[in-house]
Amino acid sequence: xxxxxxxxxxxxxxxxxxxxxxxxxxxxxxxxxxxxxxxxxxxxxxxxxxxxxxxxxxxxxxxxxxxxxxxxxxxxxxxxxxxxxxxxxxxxxxxxxxxxxxxxxxxxxxxxxxxxxxxxxxxxxxxxxxxxxxxxxxxxxxxxxxxxxxxxxxxxxxxxxxxxxxxxxxxxxxxxxxxxxx
Amino acid sequence: xxxxxxxxxxxxxxxxxxxxxxxxxxxxxxxxxxxxxxxxxxxxxxxxxxxxxxxxxxxxxxxxxxxxxxxxxxxxxxxxxxxxxxxxxxxxxxxxxxxxxxxxxxxxxxxxxx
Numbered sequence: 445x446x447x448x449x450x451x452x453x454x455x456x457x458x459x460x461x462x463x464x465x466x467x468x469x470x471x472x473x474x475x476x477x478x479x480x481x482x483x484x485x486x487x488x489x490x491x492x493x494x495x496x497x498x499x500x501x502x503x504x505x506x507x508x509x510x511x512x513x514x515x516x517x518x519x520x521x522x523x524x525x526x527x528x529x530x531x532x533x534x535x536x537x538x539x540x541x542x543x544x545x546x547x548x549x550x551x552x553x554x555x556x557x558x559x560x561x562x563x564x565x566x567x568x569x570x571x572x573x574x575x576x577x578x579x580x581x582x583x584x585x586x587x588x589x590x591x592x593x594x595x596x597x598x599x600x601x602x603x604x605x606x607x608x609x610x611x612x613x614x615x616x617x618x619x620x621x622x623x624x625x626x
Numbered sequence: 627x628x629x630x631x632x633x634x635x636x637x638x639x640x641x642x643x644x645x646x647x648x649x650x651x652x653x654x655x656x657x658x659x660x661x662x663x664x665x666x667x668x669x670x671x672x673x674x675x676x677x678x679x680x681x682x683x684x685x686x687x688x689x690x691x692x693x694x695x696x697x698x699x700x701x702x703x704x705x706x707x708x709x710x711x712x713x714x715x716x717x718x719x720x721x722x723x724x725x726x727x728x729x730x731x732x733x734x735x736x737x738x739x740x
Contacts, residue, residue, distance in 0.1 A: 477652070
């Protein structure tokens with residue numbers, strides 16, 4: 445039996461209780477939007493993605509079976525699947541855009557602005573394969589534990605650790621010049 | 627460099643990433659979806675009833691097609707109701723007039739010697 449703090453709200457949403465829908469949204473929307481924003485390329489796309497995910501919540505809430513799985517885990521899966529679908533439909537970026545990501549060979553300007561840093565990290569994240577990106581974001585950006593993140597991704601903990609190791613290695617190689625500026 | 631270094635490095639960088647605020651417009655859009663579905667749920671039986679009749683009248687067509695056909699039939703029926711009695715009255719009065727002419731003495735006079 446899974447103890448889920450969202451059970452009551454989800455059951456009420458299933459009965460079309462607007463206040464419960466608002467509370468559930470307030471609890472989960474910021475984290476879902478942040479994840480979608482880092483998985484996808486723009487704010488508008490991330491917003492569309494979480495809107496579709498919440499539409500699924502509203503549609504499926506009445507059929508929700510309490511105690512079977514954690515609502516948050518299921519919601520993360522829905523959002524991630526929406527992100528994967530969008531990423532697969534996308535035309536690959538032109539080579540010039542990919543070349544914007546520094547490979548770490550060059551020592552950069554030490555006075556990087558925060559916005560530049562964010563942009564660089566974002567660009568490096570975008571070069572990761574989608575599942576590695578999701579694993580890295582869940583564990584390091586959203587600070588979920590390995591067990592939890594593995595459940596969200598629907599994979600074993602060992603598979604998650606492998607994804608994490610490869611993702612972190614690629615990030616370090618892409619962004620090693622930032623280490624020098626720390 | 628080892629896996630521990632990679633972990634620390636990734637952790638430091640990604641924790642520093644900002645989290646964008648949720649726009650009120652997005653919240654409104656999501657709640658509008660909820661309201662639309664909740665309204666559909668409340669009016670579900672009516673919609674199902676209408677759809678059932680629509681399917682019976684015009685199988686496979688969207689509901690607006692049988693609905694507009696019924697509305698058109700109603701308009702034609704009302705128009706007919708408004709005009710048909712008037713034309714029936716006109717024809718019956720013509721018949722009455724012909725009987726009246728036939729009954730006049732001038733017509734009857736033609737046959738009086740037969």
